[in-house]
Amino acid sequence: MTDALLIVLLTGLGIGGWLVVVTREPVRQTLVVSIYGLVLSLTFFVVQAPDVALSELVVGSVALPVMLLLAIAKIREQAAAFDEEERDE
Amino acid sequence: MSRRARLVVLAVGLALSAGVLVWGLVSVPGFGHYSGRYGRILARDTVPDRHATNAVVVTTFDYRGVDTLIEEFILFVSVVGVTLLLRTQRDEERARRAARAAEREDPETSDALRWVALGLVGPVALLAMYIVTHGHLTPGGGFQGGIVLATSLVLVFVAGRFAIARRGRGHPLLEAVHGTGAAAFAMIGFGGLIGTGVFLRNFISSGGTGLLTGGMIPLANLSVGLEVTGALLLVVTELLDQRLLRPRR
Numbered sequence: 001m002t003d004a005l006l007i008v009l010l011t012g013l014g015i016g017g018w019l020v021v022v023t024r025e026p027v028r029q030t031l032v033v034s035i036y037g038l039v040l041s042l043t044f045f046v047v048q049a050p051d052v053a054l055s056e057l058v059v060g061s062v063a064l065p066v067m068l069l070l071a072i073a074k075i076r077e078q079a080a081a082f083d084e085e086e087r088d089e
Numbered sequence: 090m091s092r093r094a095r096l097v098v099l100a101v102g103l104a105l106s107a108g109v110l111v112w113g114l115v116s117v118p119g120f121g122h123y124s125g126r127y128g129r130i131l132a133r134d135t136v137p138d139r140h141a142t143n144a145v146v147v148t149t150f151d152y153r154g155v156d157t158l159i160e161e162f163i164l165f166v167s168v169v170g171v172t173l174l175l176r177t178q179r180d181e182e183r184a185r186r187a188a189r190a191a192e193r194e195d196p197e198t199s200d201a202l203r204w205v206a207l208g209l210v211g212p213v214a215l216l217a218m219y220i221v222t223h224g225h226l227t228p229g230g231g232f233q234g235g236i237v238l239a240t241s242l243v244l245v246f247v248a249g250r251f252a253i254a255r256r257g258r259g260h261p262l263l264e265a266v267h268g269t270g271a272a273a274f275a276m277i278g279f280g281g282l283i284g285t286g287v288f289l290r291n292f293i294s295s296g297g298t299g300l301l302t303g304g305m306i307p308l309a310n311l312s313v314g315l316e317v318t319g320a321l322l323l324v325v326t327e328l329l330d331q332r333l334l335r336p337r338r
Contacts, residue, residue, distance in 0.1 A: 055232065066111075066325060067273055067325070070329065
């Protein structure tokens with residue numbers, strides 16, 4: 001049972017890692033990476049590492065995406081401001 | 090470098106990496122067949138020795154507490170660095186930002202999102218407190234619980250349309266929480282120095298009932314929980330400041 005589950009999860013991780021790389025749009029990529037974090041934390045849970053699973057869950061699917069989204073928002077705002085200045089000149 | 094040469098370099102690199110990976114994986118022990126010595130010693134001794142059932146937390150906060158203290162200071166210093174960098178930029182941009190702010194409004198947060206976020210705040214905060222206070226008994230601990238607690242407060246930002254983040258320029262309370270947590274762990278270390286003559290040695294009797302077992306481990310969990318909550322919230326609020334703090338009309 002555990003083996004079958006592990007095979008499914010590891011396959012999911014392989015596909016998930018590939019999906020993270022091929023998603024080019026940063027906001028979508030952030031969401032994909034957070035789902036990837038969820039699958040990774042499930043994998044840790046299945047191999048009986050609940051502490052690591054909890055860390056991965058909170059860092060990988062909460063803290064990291066929040067910071068990425070805020071950073072992306074900031075970059076876009078700066079880019080918009082830069083465009084505005086270009087137009088003004 | 091031509092395309093062909095680059096492909097050759099890539100192929101050699103990939104082949105070498107794959108070789109090392111396979112070589113390493115071949116000698117990995119089977120699942121459940123751990124052969125190291127320290128793991129066995131820790132699994133056998135943590136409960137009789139420290140009266141705490143979570144061997145992972147007993148190891149990180151007690152047996153190798155100095156490593157954890159240094160890790161905590163790495164987090165502390167990096168968050169202070171992020172805060173400093175973002176604040177410099179904020180001063181530079183404030184004037185231009187104010188001029189542009191009048192032209193734009195934040196998109197409204199939908200009622201559904203606000204109610205869901207509001208409903209989750211309480212349960213998530215409670216879960217976080219459980220994870221921190223039971224860290225030495227069940228999976229979890231100060232680090233995980235601290236991030237979950239910070240998450241519950243991020244949900245408050247989501248529900249309240251960033252009202253809290255918008256209110257103040259500095260975040261003295263968060264800074265206090267961040268610093269107090271980091272200092273408290275170091276103080277626990279000095280407690281060991283005073284009580285037993287060794288820095289960070291467990292200086293409180295580990296026997297006890299209910300939650301009060303494991304000696305100083307629950308205290309260490311609480312301090313790290315505070316530090317991590319403060320750290321994550323400081324970074325999030327500083328970034329929110331950058332993005333969303335602007336004068337209202």
